[in-house]
Amino acid sequence: MTSIERIYQDIDAHFDAHLERVRTLVRQPSISGDGTGMAETAAMVAGLIREAGGTAEIVPTPGWPVVYGEIHAGAPKTLLVYGMYDVQPVAGEQWRVPDPFGGYLHDMPNLGQCLVNRGVANQKGPLASFFNTLLSFRAVGQPYPVNLKFMIEGEEELGSRNLPGFVTQNRERLKADYAYFAHFSQDPSGKVIMYLGVKGILFLELIARGGDWGGPTSRGIHGSNAVWLHSPTWLLLHALASMVTPDQKHVLIDGFYDDIIPPSAEDEALLERLITTFTPETQLGEYDVRRFKYDLTGVPLLRKYLYQPQLNIDGIISGYTGEGTKTLLPNEARAKIDIRMIQNMRPERMLQLVKDHLARHGYGDKIEVMVHDGYPPGKAGLSANPAAQAMLQAYRDLGFEPEIWPHLAGSAPFYLFTETLGIPIAMGGLGQGGRQHSPDEYATVEGIRICEKSIAAFLCNLPAK
Amino acid sequence: MTSIERIYQDIDAHFDAHLERVRTLVRQPSISGDGTGMAETAAMVAGLIREAGGTAEIVPTPGWPVVYGEIHAGAPKTLLVYGMYDVQPVAGEQWRVPDPFGGYLHDMPNLGQCLVNRGVANQKGPLASFFNTLLSFRAVGQPYPVNLKFMIEGEEELGSRNLPGFVTQNRERLKADYAYFAHFSQDPSGKVIMYLGVKGILFLELIARGGDWGGPTSRGIHGSNAVWLHSPTWLLLHALASMVTPDQKHVLIDGFYDDIIPPSAEDEALLERLITTFTPETQLGEYDVRRFKYDLTGVPLLRKYLYQPQLNIDGIISGYTGEGTKTLLPNEARAKIDIRMIQNMRPERMLQLVKDHLARHGYGDKIEVMVHDGYPPGKAGLSANPAAQAMLQAYRDLGFEPEIWPHLAGSAPFYLFTETLGIPIAMGGLGQGGRQHSPDEYATVEGIRICEKSIAAFLCNLPAK
Numbered sequence: 022m023t024s025i026e027r028i029y030q031d032i033d034a035h036f037d038a039h040l041e042r043v044r045t046l047v048r049q050p051s052i053s054g055d056g057t058g059m060a061e062t063a064a065m066v067a068g069l070i071r072e073a074g075g076t077a078e079i080v081p082t083p084g085w086p087v088v089y090g091e092i093h094a095g096a097p098k099t100l101l102v103y104g105m106y107d108v109q110p111v112a113g114e115q116w117r118v119p120d121p122f123g124g125y126l127h128d129m130p131n132l133g134q135c136l137v138n139r140g141v142a143n144q145k146g147p148l149a150s151f152f153n154t155l156l157s158f159r160a161v162g163q164p165y166p167v168n169l170k171f172m173i174e175g176e177e178e179l180g181s182r183n184l185p186g187f188v189t190q191n192r193e194r195l196k197a198d199y200a201y202f203a204h205f206s207q208d209p210s211g212k213v214i215m216y217l218g219v220k221g222i223l224f225l226e227l228i229a230r231g232g233d234w235g236g237p238t239s240r241g242i243h244g245s246n247a248v249w250l251h252s253p254t255w256l257l258l259h260a261l262a263s264m265v266t267p268d269q270k271h272v273l274i275d276g277f278y279d280d281i282i283p284p285s286a287e288d289e290a291l292l293e294r295l296i297t298t299f300t301p302e303t304q305l306g307e308y309d310v311r312r313f314k315y316d317l318t319g320v321p322l323l324r325k326y327l328y329q330p331q332l333n334i335d336g337i338i339s340g341y342t343g344e345g346t347k348t349l350l351p352n353e354a355r356a357k358i359d360i361r362m363i364q365n366m367r368p369e370r371m372l373q374l375v376k377d378h379l380a381r382h383g384y385g386d387k388i389e390v391m392v393h394d395g396y397p398p399g400k401a402g403l404s405a406n407p408a409a410q411a412m413l414q415a416y417r418d419l420g421f422e423p424e425i426w427p428h429l430a431g432s433a434p435f436y437l438f439t440e441t442l443g444i445p446i447a448m449g450g451l452g453q454g455g456r457q458h459s460p461d462e463y464a465t466v467e468g469i470r471i472c473e474k475s476i477a478a479f480l481c482n483l484p485a486k
Numbered sequence: 487m488t489s490i491e492r493i494y495q496d497i498d499a500h501f502d503a504h505l506e507r508v509r510t511l512v513r514q515p516s517i518s519g520d521g522t523g524m525a526e527t528a529a530m531v532a533g534l535i536r537e538a539g540g541t542a543e544i545v546p547t548p549g550w551p552v553v554y555g556e557i558h559a560g561a562p563k564t565l566l567v568y569g570m571y572d573v574q575p576v577a578g579e580q581w582r583v584p585d586p587f588g589g590y591l592h593d594m595p596n597l598g599q600c601l602v603n604r605g606v607a608n609q610k611g612p613l614a615s616f617f618n619t620l621l622s623f624r625a626v627g628q629p630y631p632v633n634l635k636f637m638i639e640g641e642e643e644l645g646s647r648n649l650p651g652f653v654t655q656n657r658e659r660l661k662a663d664y665a666y667f668a669h670f671s672q673d674p675s676g677k678v679i680m681y682l683g684v685k686g687i688l689f690l691e692l693i694a695r696g697g698d699w700g701g702p703t704s705r706g707i708h709g710s711n712a713v714w715l716h717s718p719t720w721l722l723l724h725a726l727a728s729m730v731t732p733d734q735k736h737v738l739i740d741g742f743y744d745d746i747i748p749p750s751a752e753d754e755a756l757l758e759r760l761i762t763t764f765t766p767e768t769q770l771g772e773y774d775v776r777r778f779k780y781d782l783t784g785v786p787l788l789r790k791y792l793y794q795p796q797l798n799i800d801g802i803i804s805g806y807t808g809e810g811t812k813t814l815l816p817n818e819a820r821a822k823i824d825i826r827m828i829q830n831m832r833p834e835r836m837l838q839l840v841k842d843h844l845a846r847h848g849y850g851d852k853i854e855v856m857v858h859d860g861y862p863p864g865k866a867g868l869s870a871n872p873a874a875q876a877m878l879q880a881y882r883d884l885g886f887e888p889e890i891w892p893h894l895a896g897s898a899p900f901y902l903f904t905e906t907l908g909i910p911i912a913m914g915g916l917g918q919g920g921r922q923h924s925p926d927e928y929a930t931v932e933g934i935r936i937c938e939k940s941i942a943a944f945l946c947n948l949p950a951k
Contacts, residue, residue: 244824262723342803
């Protein structure tokens with residue numbers, strides 16, 4: 022029996038105990054939004070690192086602390102494990118189990134037995150599975166193939182706002198050869214999906230208020246005054262309308278498309294393969310949408326989806342929005358917008374382009390630009406990425422051929438690894454979990470088991486020197 | 487002593503009792519928004535009509551009833567008194583008196599002794615004063631100079647939604663020679679302001695939703711999809727932006743300005759006089775606004791204010807508008823807009839122009855147009871309006887020279903008198919009252935007294951045959 026087979030066997034032999042350890046971690050609430058259980062959970066995660074043979078430290082930040090840990094295995098290479106111990110709030114949600122933090126086992130339609138609990142998919146389930154896997158290495162007397170470092174943050178659900186500072190300040194001790202973020206990669210049909218990167222994002226709020234240029238400055242006033250007084254609402258609408266064509270296909274901000282580069286040869290090859298298993302039209306059905314913005318299909322449509330930046334309005338509000346009528350000339354209008362950035366686009370430059378656009382169109386002194394969030398894309402790649410290669414091989418070792426995406430259409434601050442730290446990163450793990458950020462967040466029990474096996478294979482597949 | 491002097495004397499002699507009658511009416515809550523005290527108040531108003539020598543009927547409508555009454559004085563001419571017995575809600579408001587329906591007498595800064603009570607200005611105070619005045623006619627044995635009809639509605643604060651139906655169905659018995667709406671016409675400085683009409687309004691809600699054209703149809707979805715899916719928010723913004731120039735000075739809806747007529751010679755003369763007592767720049771200070779939309783002053787600026795139609799955005803909402811960030815592609819966007827209409831503009835035609843505009847720009851099947859409210863302007867005029875002449879003379883009889891406005895910049899359904907019934911209408915009365923729709927609504931005690939005298943003079947000044 023190979024060493025990996027002995028680890029698989031130990032996972033199976035002690036799976037009841039492993040599952041209990043997952044339940045213990047997810048039952049402990051850790052809601053970063055209101056602070057519930059954050060200190061307790063950080064301490065639990067530090068305990069898991071120590072139990073696996075390491076040292077752990079709860080490092081303060083201006084927000085919730087980062088749990089940092091190290092396990093020296095005497096190996097030539099080091100893996101930096103990134104994770105999160107905070108979860109989304111549950112207030113106001115209706116769950117099918119009596120308590121979102123009850124650690125309930127529950128049969129879910131078409132999924133079988135599941136652990137239904139806030140955070141079990143995102144991301145405390147995969148995190149606990151990682152530590153379970155380490156236990157099995159120790160149980161069978163198998164040394165860890167790599168040294169381990171841990172950076173487990175408590176503010177992922179708040180936009181990882183203090184993580185860039187932590188990474189910059191701890192650049193030295195975060196040095197590693199590979200990085201890893203564990204998650205359940207199988208969709209409800211069982212298909213394994215592998216993402217090799219993320220888009221960047223610039224999330225802004227544009228605020229138009231009355232001022233020296235005109236309009237009410239301190240409060241909304243009677244709507245009949247709109248005939249001789251300016252409206253901040255009209256101002257914001259015209260400013261926004263000047264940024265995107267009416268067909269919504271082109272952004273009109275000068276320089277918006279300047280920095281983008283076309284898909285690499287590797288990406289193009291991935292797209293050609295991706296389109297054999299991914300059907301964009303199926304997505305339409307899941308979203309209750311009847312047509313795409315473009316009259317395209319196949320790879321050309323995917324190219325738009327993945328390689329075109331966009332300016333989206335996430336929300337807009339001004340004036341009276343209640344029932345019935347009230348005639349009002351508002352003194353303020355606000356829009357939340359996000360710009361998705363693809364390779365080579367930079368949030369700092371994009372912010373400047375937005376400001377330049379507003380200034381050029383006469384809105385420079387009338388509209389405030391508030392930056393909520395901003396980071397560049399994170400592109401991990403495959404052929405030159407030993408961590409992703411190790412994960413891909415782990416999937417294949419366990420009999421799965423993943424659907425590989427050059428990157429996710431969404432955003433996450435993975436540039437901290439790909440760029441700030443310069444470490445190849447892999448995201449993944451087998452297993453099914455879902456309903457993140459929603460009631461009835463779940464992971465299948467069998468998914469937790471196979472997740473642990475895939476993590477074992479991943480660790481063994483990492484180049485050891 | 488003339489008969490009017492004897493009436494003034496009776497008002498003074500019995501003013502304590504008159505004031506008590508005003509307090510009794512305003513202390514009775516009558517909140518049409520939630521129904522509080524509506525039946526009781528309608529009965530009280532019917533009682534006041536009967537006490538003045540008339541017959542009264544509480545006429546059901548699909549909403550709150552109209553109190554209808556008649557007093558036959560054997561006179562050749564008849565005055566239709568329009569009024570309202572409902573008031574604004576008080577929930578959540580902080581008042582300087584212990585109870586907004588307590589009938590408290592309270593010294594207000596710069597105003598002296600006031601009756602502070604919801605509805606005392608708008609409009610139960612002037613209404614009660616009218617009935618007090620009638621009592622004084624009877625007390626001194628003076629027959630009413632005109633027959634009286636009463637139409638006192640209970641839904642003014644709900645937009646008078648059943649009044650047009652009532653007027654149409656009761657056209658015959660509402661026949662009269664003059665109409666009147668009592669209100670306190672003096673501003674806080676004591677200046678008497680007289681309005682000879684109102685603008686019309688069309689209040690619409692434009693609703694963009696995902697549909698066959700594209701966009702999410704049932705719920706907001708992840709914002710990263712904006713790159714390949716349409717946004718109802720962008721759609722609504724572009725539709726609105728196509729309706730008004732970026733400088734907010736011109737409406738771009740075809741035909742928008744077609745029906746308007748320039749100010750009449752009478753109106754032009756009124757404007758020339760108005761500008762000697764009304765300074766638009768003073769208005770800016772009161773509104774906390776620093777400049778007008780137009781680089782104009784004096785009469786040219788007043789012409790814009792009073793004789794130009796406008797399209798205002800009263801409110802707009804779409805997507806995520808809470809704290810911080812959430813990337814969302816919304817499935818719906820809604821805007822409340824109002825169009826202020828001046829003489830010769832019609833709401834039915836304006837609605838068609840808006841729909842035509844949307845259709846012409848490709849939004850016809852994508853944006854729903856919901857009509858909340860709509861009525862044409864109501865222009866009473868002065869030289870050919872014996873009711874307004876009688877009110878003007880009443881002011882002068884009591885030593886006041888009013889500031890006369892050709893019409894109000896705001897809107898009210900006075901077309902029901904000027905157009906549906908074809909009766910010249912006067913609005914007015916002396917006295918100071920304010921903070922309508924706000925906490926600490928008040929009327930000065932002396933204002934109630936002089937209001938009653940001005941109503942007596944008005945009735946005596948109406949042409950008796």
